[in-house]
Amino acid sequence: MKLKVEFLGLARELAGDAEAVVTVDDRATWHDLISALADAYPSFVGPIVLPDRSNLTAAYMLNVGGRAIVRDLDVPVQPGQRLLLMFAEAGG
Amino acid sequence: MYAYTGKILHVDLTNQTTRVQELEPEFLKRYLGGVGLATRLLYDNTPAGCDPLGPDNALCFACSSFAGTTIPVGTKHGVASKSPLTGFVGDSLSGSHFSEMLRRAGWDGMVLKGQAPRWLYLVIDDDLVRFVDAQPYMGKGAVEVQSILREELGDDNYRVSAIGPAGEHLVRFASIDNDGRQVGRTGNGAVMGSKRLKAIAIRGSRPVTVADPKGLMAASLKLIKTSQGPGTVKYRTLGTPSNVLNMNAIGVLPTRNFSETTFEHAETISGEYLRDHYRVKSVSCSSCSIACEQWGVVRDGKYKGAKIGLDYEPLFALGSNCGIGTLPPIIKLVEMSDELGMDAMSAGVVISWAMECYERGLLTQEDCDGLELAFGNEDAAIEVLRKIAYREGIGDLLAEGTMRASERLAKGSEHFAMHVKGLEMPGYDVRSLKTFAAGLAVGTRGACHNRSLAYELDIKGVFDRFTADDGRGKAMVDNENFACILDCLVLCKFLRNCFDDFGPDVAAIYTMTTGIFLTADELMAVGERVCNLKKAFNIREGWTRADDTLPPRVLEDPIPTGPSKGSYVTREELDLLIANYYQARGWTADGLIPREKLVELGLEDIADEVGVDTVPAGQAI
Structure with missing residues (x-):
């Protein structure tokens, strides 16, 4: 399936774009999506995705629909969701 | 005892006298410094029920424990007084070279009380305290006056905390500026103004010694390294303005006086847009290894030349919350807030409250001195911000802060007066x-x-x-x-x-x-x-x-x-x-x-x- 991911902050700078469409298997989990993002954007590895691609770094999180944070990476991704790759830190 | 000096400078502005309070290590250990020490000094030196803008309110400064040492991101100072906005504790912080110089002059903090018979500024040279006529500097901006005083004192090593016109006119959310950083919230600048104190210039000659120089240097280097790591990547890349799109994406970006939580122009006031179109450099506070503040400059158009360090909170308050969707007027408004010497957060929220009152017909154009104070009207926002600082016309009402202004206007405007205890809300629709x-x-x-x-x-x-x-x-x-x-x-x-x-x-x-x-x-x-x-x-x-x-x-x-x-x-x-x-x-x-x-x-x-x-x-x- 194709998933649209919006990039905020450093992710946008590294990707050079505000969003991307990532293709993953129909039974893909969040873990697979993170891995696919790392494949598509190798510069994410380090600052946004852990070097072993197992998870995002502490600085970043995936938000679904502006309402929920992805916490369990083994859960399958649902099609049609609005996905946001954004800084985890708030405050200022 | 190292780093600490164990001394608090008490200044009576009414009689223009000083005294020294000695502090024991055990006392310092219980409050450390900054807000803790300043709050304790406030508690001990302010009588219950005093007028926040009267002579009995104590304006208390306290250095951070690490001021003047190699520890990064730790040279700051806390200030506390009874807040003229809330009537409760008004503690605030600022990144500062001022803190380092206060310690080098031999003080862990200061307690300022009384009210000078005429406008003064203080010059502190180590143990020597002078009370100097400030009349020539009245009306000067909070940032501008620091350079003027340094030049007149003939030494760039003086570090200055100063108020601007807003503090002079007792705007209840006036700030105290030092090196372009502010003791911003809760109106400590108004308290300083009530004491007829325009500025404090400090120069210290003493070294700051530490107990374990080798150990502290190792710890400092480690902290500098980790402060460059993933824990701060947000602050080092886009700074706090990156919050604009984050908050907008999750539906908590205060918009048009907290009536909405997404802003149709979020993109063009975002940290990302700032970086691509207006940012000239990142700036750090004293001894900081992160440098989160993003300096933006307007290079053309009617705000050409405006420049300021932008953080998220002023950006939301004077941007989306006032319905202003481009960065040049926001840069101008924040620059004005800093120079006029007022908290840009409170200023933005009280202006947005007035804009909603205007749109609902609770304030007329006549009430607003002829201004069409509608959401998104950047010219009106700029003019009303200036009026607040000088308490002119509608500015006199808004200078009281959102709580008092809404109580005075009434007509149901209290419903959308966005404050808690009198302090205006921060940039999150909760x-x-x-x-x-x-x-x-x-x-x-x-x-x-x-x-x-x-x-x-x-x-x-x-x-x-x-x-x-x-x-x-x-x-x-x-x-x-x-x-x-x-x-x-x-x-x-x-x-x-x-x-x-x-x-x-x-x-x-x-x-x-x-x-x-x-x-x-x-x-x-x-x-x-x-x-x-x-x-x-x-x-x-x-x-x-x-x-x-x-x-x-x-x-x-x-x-x-x-x-x-x-x-x-x-x-x-x-x-x-x-x-x-x-x-x-x-x-x-x-x-x-x-x-x-x-x-x-x-x-x-x-x-x-x-x-x-x-x-x-x-x-x-």
Whole structure:
């Protein structure tokens, strides 16, 4: 399936774009999506995705629909969701 | 004792005299510095019930524990007084070379009381304090006057804290500026203005020595390295302006006076847009290795030449919350706020309140001195901001802050007066951040994100931000205590994710710095002690349970659109979360502090004054 991911902050700078469409298997989990993002954007590895691609770094999180944070990476991704790759830190 | 000088400078501006207070290591260890020490000095030097803008209010400065040392992101100072906005504790912080120079001059802090018979500025050269006529500098901007004084004093080593026209005119949210950083919130600039004190120039010649130079250097280098790591990547890349798109994406970006939570022009006022079109450099506070402040410059158009360091909070307050959707007027407005010497957050929120009043017909164009004060009218916003600083026309009403202005205007405008205890709300619409909403409600200085830190619990998904349930009190207290420890040390909150094991690591750094042995448990206890001390100050000033509440809009109006559509905080939810919080604090169901709690925290000297003999909330009678 194709998933649209919006990039905020450093992710946008590294990707050079505000969003991307990532293709993953129909039974893909969040873990697979993170891995696919790392494949598509190798510069994410380090600052946004852990070097072993197992998870995002502490600085970043995936938000679904502006309402929920992805916490369990083994859960399958649902099609049609609005996905946001954004800084985890708030405050200022 | 190292680093600390063990001395507080007391200045009586009425009689233009000074005296020295000696501090024992044990006392310093209990409050550390910054907000902790400043609050304790305030408690001890301000009589209950005094007029915040009268001579009895003490304006207290305190250096961070690490001021002048190699510890990065730790040279700051705290200021506390009775707030003219809230009538409660008004503590604020600033990154500063001022703090380092205060310590080099031989002082851990200052207590300023009285009221000068004419406008003065202070010149402090180590032990020598001079009271100098400030008449030639009246009306000068808060930033501008610092350069002028340094030039006239003939030495760039002077560090200056100063107020601008807003402080001179007792605008209740006036700030104190030093090196372009502000003691911003709660109106300490108005307190300084009420004392007819335009500025304080300090030059110190003493070295700051530390107990374990080798150990501290190693710890400093490690901290500098981790401060360049993933824990601060947000701050080092886009700075806090990156919050604009984040908050917009999750539907909590305050828009048009907190009536909406997504802004159609969020993209063009974002940190990302700032970086691509206006940013010239990142700037750091004194001794900071992060450099989060993003300097933006307007290169053309009618705001050509405007330049300022932008943070998220002024950006939301004078941007989306006023319906202004481009960066040049916002850069201009923030630049003006800093130079006029007022808190850009409070200024933006009170202006947005006036804009909503105008759009609802509660304020007419005539009331607004002919200005069409509608959302998005940047020219009107700029003019009204200037009027606030000089208390001209409509500016006189708005200079009182949102709470007083809405009480004076009435006509139902209190419903959308966005403040807690008189302090204007920060840049989060808390209708869908329910833990944080309660955190703001119980805040001792009013609506402050930095004192609560509960936004992390909601935004990071520790709790479901759309619901409220039992069991959140301890997390709220833990976050508040943690924030307080950072404010006492002082360490910038942007360092909060840079330690392997915060308590032991920081206690060791403190001991290496001061030579005063501090355990991790003792360090963590400081947060709880100072939070209780601030609450005790408020209780002494007449705080009641009814003061811990939220604006009616948060409690009654569902969010109209966007990802958080439909959410608001019911009164039952707020009551539940506040009860949880009081219980976790060990306070009574009415939010009072049991006498034995104060004794347990080492505040036995104030236990009789503010403590109550009763059973804490949640415990059986």
